[in-house]
Amino acid sequence: MTVMRHRILLLLGAILAFGAHAAPQTKTLDNGLRVVVDVDHRAPVVVHQLWYKVGSVSEDNGISGISHVLEHMMFKGTEAHPSGEFSDIIARNGGRENAFTSREYTAYFQQIGVDRLELMMELEADRMRNLQLNVEELRRELQVVLEERRSRVEDRPRSQLFEHFMATAYLSSSERLPVIGWPEDIKALEVEDLEQWYARWYAPNNAVLVVVGDVDPEAVFKLAEQHYGPIKAGKPTTLKARPEVAQRGMRRIEMRLPAKLPYLVMGFKTPSLGTLDNPDEAYALEVLAGILDGGASARFTRNIVRGRKLAAGAGVGYSMDKTGDALFLVDGTPLPGTSVSDLEAALFEELDAIKRDGVEASELDRVKAQVIANDVFQKDAMFARAQIIGRLEIMGFGHEVAAAYVERIQAVTADQVQAVARKYLVKDRLTVGVLIPESPPGDATAPDASEGGQNDA
Amino acid sequence: MRKLLLVGFIVCLAGLPATVLAAGKAFQHWTTSNGVGVYFYPSTTLPMLDVRIVYAAGSARDGDQLGVAAMTSGLMGSGAGGMDANALATEFERVGAQFDAGALRDMAWVTLRTLTLDGMLDPAIDALATVLGKPDFPEDELELVRQQLLTGLQNAEQDPADIAEKAFYKAVYSDHPYGRSAEREDIQALSRAQVEGFFRQYYVSGNARLSLVGNLDRAAAEALAERIVQHMPSGDPAPALPAVAPLKEAKTIRIAHPSEQSHILVGQPGVARGAPEHFALYIANHGFGGSGFASTLMTEVRVKRGLVYSVYSYFSPMQRKGPFIIGLQTRNDQVEEALGVVHDNLTAFIKHGPTEEAYDASIRNITGGSALRSDTNAKLAQYASLIGFYDLPLDYLDLFNDRITQVSREQTYEAFKATVDVNKLVTVIVGGESR
Numbered sequence: 001m002t003v004m005r006h007r008i009l010l011l012l013g014a015i016l017a018f019g020a021h022a023a024p025q026t027k028t029l030d031n032g033l034r035v036v037v038d039v040d041h042r043a044p045v046v047v048h049q050l051w052y053k054v055g056s057v058s059e060d061n062g063i064s065g066i067s068h069v070l071e072h073m074m075f076k077g078t079e080a081h082p083s084g085e086f087s088d089i090i091a092r093n094g095g096r097e098n099a100f101t102s103r104e105y106t107a108y109f110q111q112i113g114v115d116r117l118e119l120m121m122e123l124e125a126d127r128m129r130n131l132q133l134n135v136e137e138l139r140r141e142l143q144v145v146l147e148e149r150r151s152r153v154e155d156r157p158r159s160q161l162f163e164h165f166m167a168t169a170y171l172s173s174s175e176r177l178p179v180i181g182w183p184e185d186i187k188a189l190e191v192e193d194l195e196q197w198y199a200r201w202y203a204p205n206n207a208v209l210v211v212v213g214d215v216d217p218e219a220v221f222k223l224a225e226q227h228y229g230p231i232k233a234g235k236p237t238t239l240k241a242r243p244e245v246a247q248r249g250m251r252r253i254e255m256r257l258p259a260k261l262p263y264l265v266m267g268f269k270t271p272s273l274g275t276l277d278n279p280d281e282a283y284a285l286e287v288l289a290g291i292l293d294g295g296a297s298a299r300f301t302r303n304i305v306r307g308r309k310l311a312a313g314a315g316v317g318y319s320m321d322k323t324g325d326a327l328f329l330v331d332g333t334p335l336p337g338t339s340v341s342d343l344e345a346a347l348f349e350e351l352d353a354i355k356r357d358g359v360e361a362s363e364l365d366r367v368k369a370q371v372i373a374n375d376v377f378q379k380d381a382m383f384a385r386a387q388i389i390g391r392l393e394i395m396g397f398g399h400e401v402a403a404a405y406v407e408r409i410q411a412v413t414a415d416q417v418q419a420v421a422r423k424y425l426v427k428d429r430l431t432v433g434v435l436i437p438e439s440p441p442g443d444a445t446a447p448d449a450s451e452g453g454q455n456d457a
Numbered sequence: 458m459r460k461l462l463l464v465g466f467i468v469c470l471a472g473l474p475a476t477v478l479a480a481g482k483a484f485q486h487w488t489t490s491n492g493v494g495v496y497f498y499p500s501t502t503l504p505m506l507d508v509r510i511v512y513a514a515g516s517a518r519d520g521d522q523l524g525v526a527a528m529t530s531g532l533m534g535s536g537a538g539g540m541d542a543n544a545l546a547t548e549f550e551r552v553g554a555q556f557d558a559g560a561l562r563d564m565a566w567v568t569l570r571t572l573t574l575d576g577m578l579d580p581a582i583d584a585l586a587t588v589l590g591k592p593d594f595p596e597d598e599l600e601l602v603r604q605q606l607l608t609g610l611q612n613a614e615q616d617p618a619d620i621a622e623k624a625f626y627k628a629v630y631s632d633h634p635y636g637r638s639a640e641r642e643d644i645q646a647l648s649r650a651q652v653e654g655f656f657r658q659y660y661v662s663g664n665a666r667l668s669l670v671g672n673l674d675r676a677a678a679e680a681l682a683e684r685i686v687q688h689m690p691s692g693d694p695a696p697a698l699p700a701v702a703p704l705k706e707a708k709t710i711r712i713a714h715p716s717e718q719s720h721i722l723v724g725q726p727g728v729a730r731g732a733p734e735h736f737a738l739y740i741a742n743h744g745f746g747g748s749g750f751a752s753t754l755m756t757e758v759r760v761k762r763g764l765v766y767s768v769y770s771y772f773s774p775m776q777r778k779g780p781f782i783i784g785l786q787t788r789n790d791q792v793e794e795a796l797g798v799v800h801d802n803l804t805a806f807i808k809h810g811p812t813e814e815a816y817d818a819s820i821r822n823i824t825g826g827s828a829l830r831s832d833t834n835a836k837l838a839q840y841a842s843l844i845g846f847y848d849l850p851l852d853y854l855d856l857f858n859d860r861i862t863q864v865s866r867e868q869t870y871e872a873f874k875a876t877v878d879v880n881k882l883v884t885v886i887v888g889g890e891s892r
Contacts (some may be wrong), residue, residue, distance in 0.1 A: 042500075042502055042832065043828050043829075043831065043832035044828050045828045045829050045832050075750070084750070084756075084760070087749075087750040087751060088751060088818070091748060091749075091750075091751035091818060091821075091822045092818050092821045092822060092825070093821070093822075093825055094821065094822055094823075094824065094825020094826035094827070094828075094829070095825070095826065095829075096826070096829065111829055112829070113825065113828055113829075139763070140760075140761075140762070140763030141763065142763075143763035143764070144759055144763050144765070144766050145766070146788075147718065147764070147765050147766040147767075147786065147787060147788065148766035148767075150716075150717045150718040150786070150788065151718060151766055151767065151786055154716075154717045154718070155617055155716040155717055155718055155888075156616075157615060258615075258715035259615045260611040260612070260614050260615040261608065261611050261612055261615060294550070295546060295549075295550040295555075296534070296542070296543075296546035296549075296550070296556075297543055297546035297547040297549075297550045297551075298550075301546070302543050302546075305601070306542060306543065306598075306601065309600075309601060309604070312604065312605050312608040312609075313605075333608070335604050335608065336604065336607070336608075362551070365551065366547070366550050366551050369550075369551060369552055369553040369577075370550060370553045371553075372553055372572075373505075373552070373553025373554065373555075373571075373572050373577075374553070376503055376504060376505050376572060377505060377555070377570060379503055380503060380505070380833045380834050380835055381832075381833045381835070382832065382833075437615075
């Protein structure tokens with residue numbers, strides 16, 4: 001194994017020697033807008049992303065989904081560029097655009113030929129402050145969002161379970177709210193609600209601009225100053241802290257839904273970059289996730305899917321880049337002949353094996369090699385790089401976290417992985433959700449809850 | 458989770474819009490000593506390589522053994538050259554490489570993404586060559602893939618989008634290989650001998666194309682190509698698929714499903730990959746339903762009326778006439794209204810074609826976006842495979858903008874009118890109560 005580790009160190013050196021990628025350049029304008037530029041000359045294109053620090057964790061019951069609805073309404077025009085004009089301009093210039101809302105942020109992006117960057121800045125800066133909201137447009141758009149919700153949640157049994165699961169795992173924190181919002185909250189939104197939300201959060205001092213592409217950083221800073229610089233800073237917008245109350249024991253929910261396949265999801269409260277003073281444990285949790293579910297040779301596939309043939313698939317999800325408590329998610333769908341509780345027990349046996357016996361050096365080396373390779377593979381797509389930078393910046397961790405990630409992972413030891421498994425993968429921190437398929441009336445073909453399985457992790 | 462995707466009826470490669478690359482993106486081409494066509498593009502800024510092998514071995518080749526293409530594809534990587542599935546996966550993953558395999562209707566593929574650094578490239582390439590040339594199809598892996606395919610079918614039965622797509626292909630293509638899909642009994646009946654026979658017939662040198670995009674020079678790429686296909690059995694190209702018969706009449710299929718939304722697909726047989734009218738149809742559809750917020754369908758159905766979140770149309774060119782599809786989802790009680798808007802707009806479009814302004818906007822968007830379509834190795838590797846598989850010219854991508862600008866507004870609309878017959882549409886509606 002020392003041979004392998006030696007090889008990984010050599011490999012890191014070889015990648016650094018391979019035309020080292022220049023670090024992103026940053027500048028903060030006087031109005032508080034942070035600008036991050038990452039240069040890539042492979043194609044004459046640019047990614048332009050504007051991130052706002054507002055998402056569903058900024059919301060409360062009653063207005064859940066307002067950040068996402070506002071994201072939709074941001075395409076409805078300003079006085080200078082009426083509804084549809086922004087999209088038409090981008091289309092005519094061969095570009096692509098869209099936006100996305102998450103728990104902690106809302107972001108708008110365009111991908112376009114690099115000579116059109118200034119035009120993107122002009123349009124995006126305009127709608128930071130000059131959006132025109134009207135009752136009729138909102139009425140129609142709420143219908144669109146409700147259709148979106150039907151597609152994403154109502155007609156997807158596992159998504160429905162996951163919403164209720166999150167609302168069970170989190171009690172006092174707004175992590176419990178779905179990003180798209182509860183349906184009745186969406187229906188009740190009014191123009192005044194959106195106007196207030198827009199005025200409160202859409203300001204340069206609550207935003208990060210990310211530009212990745214065939215550009216010169218100084219020229220980008222100059223353009224940003226010219227187009228975003230004249231916008232006045234807003235009032236500082238901090239939320240009152242709303243920490244999650246401590247969990248004292250396992251929580252469990254079941255949902256009976258018209259479906260064909262059962263499904264199991266488990267989540268353990270774990271720390272994140274935002275909750276840890278020393279982030280070592282977050283990196284160890286990332287490695288632990290890779291040991292369990294980092295490919296077809298990882299423990300879940302090797303032991304649960306191939307070895308014991310209990311599940312069609314089983315997965316792990318953990319992201320350390322959050323400001324509040326994270327969840328270490330484990331999910332799976334039993335194969336025919338296996339019950340959900342058998343699968344749950346088997347997944348626990350895998351977690352217990354790590355707590356008891358630790359991890360093999362070969363597994364650790366495999367995860368580390370994958371992290372090195374993925375870091376290179378990610379550089380293939382400018383858009384993915386912009387995403388990583390934007391996420392880290394808007395949450396306040398800084399893009400430097402990405403550059404240091406590979407080395408931090410290489411420093412994780414087998415003992416640290418075992419220690420975080422023992423400390424955090426315990427029942428007192430656990431929430432379990434189970435989907436029980438239910439036949440619609442008159443459907444004789446639907447199986448009972450013990451049959452079948454698939455996993456969408 | 459790749460195996461579960463095989464039965465998902467996803468339109469992935471086949472559903473890509475016709476693509477454009479920036480000037481200077483011609484692929485290099487040669488043939489290996491055992492007859493595999495190679496398509497190569499050197500890209501040296503990152504120490505990585507994308508390898509794609511495509512075969513005419515999709516579900517259209519199932520014949521009477523429905524599901525055999527999916528099962529064979531699902532077993533690629535599950536034991537080869539005496540190594541079991543865990544050992545093979547370890548060979549790839551210990552050097553950080555990513556292996557995948559899949560199949561659609563025309564095509565089956567195997568892909569590898571790996572670092573090109575010393576000590577990392579060779580183990581991954583050796584394992585890939587073993588997988589491609591010496592699969593063992595172990596019995597226990599075969600049973601596992603069978604169970605995964607069966608649960609994939611069940612998953613498709615709880616998803617209104619999957620139900621609609623399956624019904625749509627069946628209605629549009631009936632007995633043509635594009636219209637048939639495996640049911641539970643078909644999957645249960647498949648044998649190891651059938652999988653092995655399918656492999657021996659279709660996963661062969663004459664039926665394979667190899668794409669390489671990444672950090673290699675020509676000499677290294679030639680040597681690597683030889684190594685990758687060194688164990689591949691020799692054999693002939695798959696025969697041509699039968700022609701697609703036109704629809705004789707309009708058909709509407711309603712399927713009850715316990716969903717709040719109905720999933721609607723409307724369409725017909727469309728166009729074959731490489732057909733001369735493809736460019737004209739691509740431009741025509743771009744403005745009608747192929748360009749997101751800039752399209753007629755999005756404006757009329759979503760923006761003006763709030764009836765949907767998603768509405769689109771596309772031609773999916775395949776070896777034989779792939780489908781023209783209009784897709785949307787709406788609340789169950791709005792189905793008739795939404796369908797009415799779609800029909801009115803399709804009828805008007807066939808009658809009048811795109812306006813000068815819409816035609817001009819489409820040409821600008823398609824030609825202006827060319828650089829964006831070749832800005833990653835991953836995209837270049839997909840296009841290399843597409844060119845190889847469908848025998849398109851090596852400089853297809855460089856020529857694309859010229860071909861687009863040569864098509865007049867009248868030609869786009871004549872081609873659309875000649876292809877789409879509004880009186881013979883298949884309409885599939887999945888959702889709501891039984892009707």
